[in-house]
Structures are given as C-alpha cells and as structure tokens.
Amino acid sequence: MKKSISRNKFSWKNVLKGVGILFGAIVFVGAVAYGVYEIQSGYRDAQLDEMKLVLKDVQRRLYERQSAGIFGGKTPAETIYLYYEFLESRDFPVLSTYFIPERRTAELTRFDGVSEKEILAFVEELRAAEVLARGADVSGSEFKMTSPADLGLKKMSNGIWEFEYINRKLK
Incomplete structure (x- = not known):
C-alpha cells in the first residue's frame, strides 16, 4: 500500500x-x-x-x-527704436550693448536710481528722434541729431549703427 x-x-x-x-x-x-x-x-x-x-x-x-559690437540696427532709426524698446522693458544691461565698445562700461550705470517718470520722458524723446531719423540722409558713417534728443551714432565696420553718445541728464 x-x-x-x-x-x-x-x-x-x-x-x-x-x-x-x-x-x-x-x-x-x-x-x-x-x-x-x-x-x-x-x-x-x-x-x-x-x-x-x-x-x-x-x-x-x-x-x-x-x-x-553686433548689437544695433541697420539704420540709425532702427538702433534708436531698439534702444527705447529695451528701455521700455527695463532691460538696462542690454542697453549698454547699443553703444560703441568704449562707452559700454559707462552706460551700464546710466539708469541707476532714475525715476520712472524720467525714463518715460526719455522714451518719448527717443520715439520722436526715431521718427526724424527715418527721414534723414544716412549716406555717411556718422549720424548726429540735437533735437528732440542730442545723440550721435556711428556706423561700425560690420554695417551696424551704434550710439557714440546720448547727451541726456537723467535724475
């Protein structure tokens, strides 16, 4: 079993x-x-x-x-436009790149402590300057304007226009 x-x-x-x-x-x-x-x-x-x-x-x-130095516009008017667009967006470090290399360091601090009202007034001056620059003769390598804004631009070797100066006291 x-x-x-x-x-x-x-x-x-x-x-x-x-x-x-x-x-x-x-x-x-x-x-x-x-x-x-x-x-x-x-x-x-x-x-x-x-x-x-x-x-x-x-x-x-x-x-x-x-x-x-390849920041800038193909014309002085375009450079002015780009500058005030960045100014309106408060992108201050980028603004210095629209200047000739010798001026960039000084321009980094241009807007330190500047009031909002002053920035808006400056933008309006630049808008008016852009309108005038659109109709200006830019056949040379320099562009200068005293009214509505006192500024000078220089055509760089790469064909880009950059600011030499903007004479505007900001508070």
Whole structure:
C-alpha cells in the first residue's frame, strides 16, 4: 500500500525557509532598485554637467557677440527704436550693448536710481528722434541729431549703427 504524504504538517523549518526566501527576494529587489537609481543618478549628473557646459558656451558666445559690437540696427532709426524698446522693458544691461565698445562700461550705470517718470520722458524723446531719423540722409558713417534728443551714432565696420553718445541728464 502507498503511504500517503501529509501536506498539512507544520514545520518551523518550512517557515524559516519561507521567511528566508521572502527576505532574500526583498534584498534582491532592493539591490536592483538601488542599482537602477544609481545608474539614473549618474546619467542625470552627466546630463547636468553637459547642460552646464552648453550654458557656459552660450554665455561665452553671447559675451563675444556683445563685445564684437553686433548689437544695433541697420539704420540709425532702427538702433534708436531698439534702444527705447529695451528701455521700455527695463532691460538696462542690454542697453549698454547699443553703444560703441568704449562707452559700454559707462552706460551700464546710466539708469541707476532714475525715476520712472524720467525714463518715460526719455522714451518719448527717443520715439520722436526715431521718427526724424527715418527721414534723414544716412549716406555717411556718422549720424548726429540735437533735437528732440542730442545723440550721435556711428556706423561700425560690420554695417551696424551704434550710439557714440546720448547727451541726456537723467535724475
């Protein structure tokens, strides 16, 4: 006769095997998850380093472009227009790039402490100057105007017009 095997027999040995297998599975899953996390973290760090390099390159090229004097317009009127558009948006650091390289450093602080009312009045003068500059003869390499705004522009070697000066006292 066949001996029947009882499957309902309780054994601490079997319980410990089950707990050991469960613990091993948890450790294995944890190790795999940690490995995946480390791989992704390393990939993320590599991407961040690459993005930093790209950003530094963009900043360097922007600085070179600003230093090269290619900010300005194709005509004096366009340069005046671009200048007062940035002035209206209060982007003061960009304004200095519309000047010849020798004047840029001095122009960085032109609007420090200037009132809103004074800026708006200056913008209106520049708008009127732009209208007059549109109809002016710009066949030479210099453009000067005394009214409504006292300003001078110079055509650079790359064909871009930049401010030599804007004589306007700002409070």
